[in-house]
Amino acid sequence: xxxxxxxxLRALALAALCAxxxxxxxxxxxxxxxxxxxxxxxxxxxxxxxxxxDRTLDGYDPGKKEYxxxxxxxxxxxWWDAVALGMEDxxxxxxxxxxxxxxxxxAPTEVSALDQLxxxxxxxxxxxxxxxxxxxxxxxxxPAINALLDQGQKVMTFSSxxxxxxxxxxxxxxxxxxxxxxxxxxLTRALCEKLGGKGKVALLVGTPGAPxxxxxxxxxxxxxxxxxxxxxxxxEYDRDTVELAYQYTKEFLASHPDLAxxxxxxxSNPVGAARAVVEAGRQDQVVIVGxxxxxxxxxxxxxxxxxxxxxxxxxxxxxxxxxxxxxxxDGLLPGDLYPEKTEEITTIIYQEDAASMLRILYGEID
Numbered sequence: 001x002x003x004x005x006x007x008x009l010r011a012l013a014l015a016a017l018c019a020x021x022x023x024x025x026x027x028x029x030x031x032x033x034x035x036x037x038x039x040x041x042x043x044x045x046x047x048x049x050x051x052x053x054d055r056t057l058d059g060y061d062p063g064k065k066e067y068x069x070x071x072x073x074x075x076x077x078x079w080w081d082a083v084a085l086g087m088e089d090x091x092x093x094x095x096x097x098x099x100x101x102x103x104x105x106x107a108p109t110e111v112s113a114l115d116q117l118x119x120x121x122x123x124x125x126x127x128x129x130x131x132x133x134x135x136x137x138x139x140x141x142x143p144a145i146n147a148l149l150d151q152g153q154k155v156m157t158f159s160s161x162x163x164x165x166x167x168x169x170x171x172x173x174x175x176x177x178x179x180x181x182x183x184x185x186x187l188t189r190a191l192c193e194k195l196g197g198k199g200k201v202a203l204l205v206g207t208p209g210a211p212x213x214x215x216x217x218x219x220x221x222x223x224x225x226x227x228x229x230x231x232x233x234x235x236e237y238d239r240d241t242v243e244l245a246y247q248y249t250k251e252f253l254a255s256h257p258d259l260a261x262x263x264x265x266x267x268s269n270p271v272g273a274a275r276a277v278v279e280a281g282r283q284d285q286v287v288i289v290g291x292x293x294x295x296x297x298x299x300x301x302x303x304x305x306x307x308x309x310x311x312x313x314x315x316x317x318x319x320x321x322x323x324x325x326x327x328x329x330d331g332l333l334p335g336d337l338y339p340e341k342t343e344e345i346t347t348i349i350y351q352e353d354a355a356s357m358l359r360i361l362y363g364e365i366d
Contacts, residue, residue, distance in 0.1 A: 047357040050311045050347035051293075055319045057090065060337060062099045063330040069103040070123040071321070073134035073159055074210065075111045075240060079267045079292060079314060080134070083159060086318025094326070101322060111207045111239060113137035117144050124148050129329035132321060134159035134176075137209035142169040154328050158321040160212035160312070162341070173334050175321045175342040180212040183310045183346050184219030184265060187289040190308045190348065191261050194287050197227045199260025202234040202252040204245050204269035204290075213240075216265040216291070233259070238269050245272025253280050264290030267297070270309065274300040295362050302354035310346045311357065317344050 071087075073080045084105055091101040108115045113136040121144075123131050131148065135141045135157055142163045148155050149170050160177045163169035177183070191201065203220060206213030217235070224230050234252045238244035245268055252259055253276060262277070264270040270290030274297065277286050289308045290297065300306040320342045327338050334340035349357060358364040 047311075047347070047349055047353045047360060050345070050349065050357065051313050051315050051360065053315060055086070055089065055316060057093050058323060060323070060327060062094070062097075062326050065098065066100040067102065067129050067326060067329050068127070069101070069130050069132065069322075069325050069329075070126070070128040071103060071105045071132040071134075071158065072116060072119045072123070073105075073107045074116075074136050074161070074207065076107050076109050077240065077267070078294065080105075080107065080159065082293070082314035083318040083321070086315040086320070087322050088318070089315075090319045090322035094322070099326075101326070103322075103325075111136055111210070113140040113209065116141055120144050120148060124151060124153050130154045130156060130325045132156045132158045132325060135161040135163045135211060136207070138163045138167050138169070138211055139209060142167055146170050156321075156325060156328055158324075159317060161210055163211070164341075172328050173324055173338065173340055173342070175324050176317050176344055177212060177312055177346065178341050178343045179346065180215035181219040183291065184216030184263070185223045186219075186348055187216075187291075187308055187310055188220040188223040188263055191263060191287050191289045192223065192227055192230060194307055195230070195260050198229040200231055200233045200256055200258060201261035201263060202249070202256070202259060203232050203236075204248060204262065204264045204266075204273060205235060205237050206240050206266040206269065208237050208239075210240075213265045217263075220263045220265070238266075238272065240266050240268045242268045242272040242275075245269035246276050247272075249273045249276035250280070253277070253282060253286075259286055261287040261289070264288065266290075267292035267294050270294070270297045270300070270306055274305045278305055293357070293361055295358070295364070298354050298358050298361075301349070301351055302358065304351055308348055308350055310348050312346050313344045320344070 094101045116136045131153055145155050155171050157163060157171050157174045158176050162174040203217060205217045224232055233256055236248040238248055262273045264273055271294055273288050277283050283305045288306045291310045293311050301309055324338050
């Protein structure tokens with residue numbers, strides 16, 4: 001059993017944890033949590049509302065004294081390290097009730113649906129109570145999930161990418177972002193308003209087939225389609241890497257001297273886009289919007305290079321994933337005790353919110 005070292009959540013909150021496995025136990029009896037807030041919100045309530053580090057367990061009495069879970073996700077990346085923090089705290093709270101939660105939390109260094117299939121097959125042979133997957137590609141992974149369910153495995157999805165009944169997937173439940181389309185649309189609307197409804201923009205999507213990236217890109221495209229004087233002149237898949245996003249943005253800027261904006265659909269590509277725009281000296285000419293809480297991206301937001309970021313509550317995604325997995329392991333289906341989709345929030349933040357968010361997440365002081 002491997003025990004992860006806890007970190008100061010507010011001072012180092014999203015520093016890399018790249019966790020492989022965890023064995024903890026216990027939980028804290030608490031009344032059920034109140035209804036979740038709206039899925040997408042502005043920062044009017046303050047950046048402190050974007051990530052809820054004060055979560056407590058919902059009062060459910062686990063049916064067993066020990067659980068074994070397996071979670072696999074798209075790729076080793078700081079975004080999923082932040083999810084791991086929430087998992088760790090939920091497991092620690094179960095420990096306080098004398099309930100041991102062991103889990104493995106593993107991913108490849110690059111996104112690969114085929115690698116995900118291999119990991120799911122291997123996990124199915126090892127007798128885990130629940131298998132959780134952050135779907136790398138809906139078309140490829142859905143048949144594998146259904147096959148595991150047919151074998152009697154208990155499978156859930158989590159994080160930012162679901163495969164739902166609409167996709168033909170019979171997974172038991174999902175915990176995470178249920179509004180990726182809206183996130184993409186909201187960020188793009190902010191960009192369009194900043195540009196006065198005119199101009200050429202480029203789109204950095206992420207990983208082909210990843211539901212969260214594709215849905216955000218779809219939201220972006222549909223909003224741009226509502227503005228007659230705006231068009232998407234370039235769109236590329238950066239595979240959730242800063243390096244490819246940087247390279248593609250350099251090409252966008254070279255091909256389009258009048259490029260007015262860049263829409264970024266994952267956590268990596270705002271960083272790559274901002275680096276390229278600053279290098280070209282065009283930070284006052286190109287408006288960038290994108291996703292999430294990367295420390296470098298938040299620095300660019302603070303400095304006015306990035307205009308807006310959609311920050312997901314990764315901590316709550318991890319915390320609720322453990323809570324839902326316990327109930328699934330106990331044989332409970334979605335209903336009164338937990339929903340089929342546990343919805344987590346995204347908060348759109350702007351330059352005035354960046355310094356506070358850096359302090360909250362990284363302990364960074366101007």
